[in-house]
Amino acid sequence: MMSLITTEQELCVCELTCALDESQPKISRHLAQLRACGLLLDRRAGQWVYYRLHPNLPAWACEIVSIAAKAQRQMLKMDAERLQAMGDRPLRQETCC
Template identity: 40%
Template sequence: MMQLSPLQFYKSLADEIRLKTLAMLMLEGELCVCELMVALEQDSQPKVSRHLAQLKKAEIVCDRKQKQWVFYSINPRLQPWMKAVIEATVVNQPEYIEVELGRLNMMGERPTRMVACCN
């Protein structure tokens, strides 16, 4: 098991971009930076990537590379109680990411939306 402390975990959640990213990853399984930029309505790829790097450094998310693209997902080794906190947020507060999921869905379904933004 990872050694992320409760304080480090909650500090990682204490930003809207990071929390919404984790909620969407919980539902979607995996997203790339360009999908997150559209969903979060962010023009700055470095800003989104910086938040993802913080989550990766805390080992809350992991990534996989495919050509020049990087796809992020919830770390499968994340402590169960931490996953449960993220999942409880999604289940009990679905309206928190409703707009963002709408933007993501407007991109189409995978793999179609991946072709549109990840090639």
């Protein structure tokens, strides 16, 4: 999740559910833990909750997450393809939630 969020800058729960092919409760539970640890920040927009890296993360932590995202690019290829198949965000919102 962190790698996809880093690559995309910001993702909502339904986008992550689709990309990772996992259940919404499982995705939400993991996002809540990442947010509680201070790694992610969320924002609400209507019925959607979007997650991004916390802006107050130290530079070294951001660098580690960025390096990990680049290293996992091949491993996350199918997840990224499912995400891209949702279309641009306005189209994604039509298929979400």
